Amino acid sequence: MSIVEFKLDPWSHVMIKDYEKLFQYFGIRPFNEVINKLKSVAEPHYLMRRGIIFGHRDFDRVVDAIIRGERFAVVTGLMPSGKMHFGHKMVIDQVIYYQRLDAEIYLVIADIEAYNVRRISRDDAINIALRDYVANYIALGLDKKNLHLYFQSNYKIKYYRLIQLIPRKLTLAELRAAYGEDIDVGKVISVITQIADILHPQLKDLGGFKHIVVPVGPDQDPHIRLTRDVAQRFNDELGLTPPSSTYHRFMSGLDGGKMSSSRPESYISLNEDPATAVQKLMKAFTGGRATAEEQKKLGGEPEKCVVYEFYAYHLIPDDEELRRAYLDCKLGNVLCGECKLKAAELLTKYLIQHNDRYEKALPKVSEYVEMPDF
Amino acid sequence: MSIVEFKLDPWSHVMIKDYEKLFQYFGIRPFNEVINKLKSVAEPHYLMRRGIIFGHRDFDRVVDAIIRGERFAVVTGLMPSGKMHFGHKMVIDQVIYYQRLDAEIYLVIADIEAYNVRRISRDDAINIALRDYVANYIALGLDKKNLHLYFQSNYKIKYYRLIQLIPRKLTLAELRAAYGEDIDVGKVISVITQIADILHPQLKDLGGFKHIVVPVGPDQDPHIRLTRDVAQRFNDELGLTPPSSTYHRFMSGLDGGKMSSSRPESYISLNEDPATAVQKLMKAFTGGRATAEEQKKLGGEPEKCVVYEFYAYHLIPDDEELRRAYLDCKLGNVLCGECKLKAAELLTKYLIQHNDRYEKALPKVSEYVEMPDF
Incomplete structure (x- = not known):
């Protein structure tokens, strides 16, 4: 392709x-x-x-x-x-x-x-x-x-x-x-x-x-x-x-395995505190090459990259912006460090905003679902 | 015994x-x-x-x-x-x-x-x-x-x-x-x-x-x-x-096998018409001996008798009366023909009386159980 x-x-x-x-x-x-x-x-x-x-x-x-x-x-x-x-x-x-x-x-x-x-x-x-x-x-x-x-x-x-x-x-x-x-x-x-x-x-x-x-x-x-x-x-x-x-x-797990509720190291929760979330993301498996040199020459492999998945599945709703991120990686213009910082920023923003909505949603839960007694 | x-x-x-x-x-x-x-x-x-x-x-x-x-x-x-x-x-x-x-x-x-x-x-x-x-x-x-x-x-x-x-x-x-x-x-x-x-x-x-x-x-x-x-x-x-x-x-089946809903010849229904019920009973397996002579001498075997079961389970609520029926059989005083006629009489009476109650009960069924729609 x-x-x-x-x-x-x-x-x-x-x-x-x-x-x-x-x-x-x-x-x-x-x-x-x-x-x-x-x-x-x-x-x-x-x-x-x-x-x-x-x-x-x-x-x-x-x-x-x-x-x-x-x-x-x-x-x-x-x-x-x-x-x-x-x-x-x-x-x-x-x-x-x-x-x-x-x-x-x-x-x-x-x-x-x-x-x-x-x-x-x-x-x-x-x-x-x-x-x-x-x-x-x-x-x-x-x-x-x-x-x-x-x-x-x-x-x-x-x-x-x-x-x-x-x-x-x-x-x-x-x-x-x-x-x-x-x-x-x-x-x-x-x-x-x-x-x-x-x-x-x-x-x-x-x-x-x-x-x-x-x-x-x-x-x-x-x-x-x-x-x-x-x-x-x-x-x-x-x-x-x-x-x-x-x-x-x-989605792939952050560690390259399966994303699974039973392994906290494999996922970021929607209610994760942003610092922990960023820490997990920074450690995540990417589609980068062995060296910066090599990556500049060959380009990255976004198809194999967990960070790119976060963009495509969640963090970048705009198609044109996603296309740019893809090309920047593929052409070797943006290396993993820089890319992860950008993802961390988007993720932090997302989690803060989501948490705000979550706190407002929590007291309304009983309006959405009938609560069972035992 | x-x-x-x-x-x-x-x-x-x-x-x-x-x-x-x-x-x-x-x-x-x-x-x-x-x-x-x-x-x-x-x-x-x-x-x-x-x-x-x-x-x-x-x-x-x-x-x-x-x-x-x-x-x-x-x-x-x-x-x-x-x-x-x-x-x-x-x-x-x-x-x-x-x-x-x-x-x-x-x-x-x-x-x-x-x-x-x-x-x-x-x-x-x-x-x-x-x-x-x-x-x-x-x-x-x-x-x-x-x-x-x-x-x-x-x-x-x-x-x-x-x-x-x-x-x-x-x-x-x-x-x-x-x-x-x-x-x-x-x-x-x-x-x-x-x-x-x-x-x-x-x-x-x-x-x-x-x-x-x-x-x-x-x-x-x-x-x-x-x-x-x-x-x-x-x-x-x-x-x-x-x-x-x-x-x-x-109860044993009328034919000596198992009494089972799937074999009408094995049972008498509570809603059987009395003539059919009597016909089934008269054909039923008993505890009688091979000949009248023998039975008078040895007595019958009520323990093996379907007619006796009808007495004991249903037709004779009075214990003393049941005891007499048992002894009459056991001592050879009453042979199967006579005994079946008595059973047929009790059964007919029972079924007629039951049918009368059944007809009165039928319209009341919905007062006893909540009817499911589909």
Whole structure:
């Protein structure tokens, strides 16, 4: 790929390599197939424009719904475990994008999965959900409009009924194929519950048919496939139809590994104090060369750079500015030290501003979600 | 056993043989251990006096509760599949007995198990539950007092929450040990739901601690054991305690096999038309000898006789009268033909009277149970 060709999607070639199997064997389609159609009705989100959202299943149906002004819904969830970090932010950014396009939003707090699979106490799960996630969501711009934000443990009876009916349409062999041989009872109930999370907005008594899109990482695709199968099997009986899905790249961990809530050195939390955040960023893995000399000559490798990811995913919303940062690195004009200082400045500004919004959001949490008692 | 020794418990010696393993290896205790203590506060039910209820786990705790005037509850369920027959009647007879001793009654309609495991449609399950079971229960004397009669698909949120929490306390290996290797997702959800059926009356928000007794057949003991284990594991977290249980003999099928809803030739339904019922009874397997001559000499074998079971379980509530019927058979005074005619007369009378009560009960069903919509 020459620099001239670069169109805000520095991962397109890497991606094809990484996710080739998804396209080839599992039927996920490239997102760029639908982006022009989406443009006819709405400006695509920068995560879409930049190829961070790279794949989909039946997202064209959702675009058609938007074009025709039909109802559609976004379903996603949060696992109340650990801190909310920048890797989590992507999904809620998408939710807010769709909410502004008049989507109904179904946001499930997976407290039951946290309890059964992560073995987190109910109290902890509830507190983490509210303080570490919901308050951040509100700070990021989540609105009360068309919002269904609920705990799995505290919701509507028709939802629980759907959870109970789903087992008829599934075999344990299918669950083992999707989640591994050592699946246990807690995981079984979590899977069934997640399927109900995705499908229940289509139930007759909960508003009836609407297009549904679930934004996920590619690791969640087995779950999407299973959910689509179950929907199909309920088509006659309950009028359910398969949900659409989109797939986004994951941010890399700061240390070059996976970004994970269980390793604080791998992520920056949205509620990190700026000094710690900057310290973590300065230590982060980059796409720099061995020496300054070499980098000036060969240019950096933003495609492999965690700092560049922070720009592209979060810190630089303006496409032209991002393009400049990319080229400055690629052409060897800006070396890692200077680049990190700039990122630190943007990050500090972001965190301070976010913290301000977070403090205002915190007392409002109970307006967004019904609190479960024990 | 000599005839002189006979104390209304013709099965005591057979039983010890049949159920020896239950006592010896599984820790079920003989019911006669607790019957005297029960007598101090209430007349034992004839099913208890006659050894039809033959075993228990911790039933002494329930008796203590009755003696001290503490709250206690009976939990049982019905599978809305096929007709309600005389084999089913035993359990509801016990429920009504406890209800008159001021027990709270939890009666669950297992429509979700019917849907998932028996593959009965929701509509059918609801209709069968109401017409074939609940209306018969009312006709048999079930009262609205302290009654919680509910569909698994249409109940309280705290109940659903308990269903969701239970998987943390169970492994799939335990379920396989109790229910077989080929357990599937529908069975997993049914088991978890049944455990919640038994334990939920103790939840803090549903009235808090009370002694619970579950009257079951011995085939249900693996489920009781599992439920007791789960209760123990929730002791700290939710304050749950193991339920007590009692065990009753099953009626034999009319044809000598198992009495089963799936084989109409094996049972007489409570709503059978009397002519058909009598026809079935006249064909039934008895404890008679090969010839009248022989029977006059050796006497019959009421312990092996389906007609005698009908007397003992249902048709002869008076102990002295039952004793006479037993002796008349045993001494060869009454042969099978005569005995069956008497049984047919009692059965006809019973069914006509029951049908009359059933017709009156049918329109009242909705006062006893909240009807689920789909």
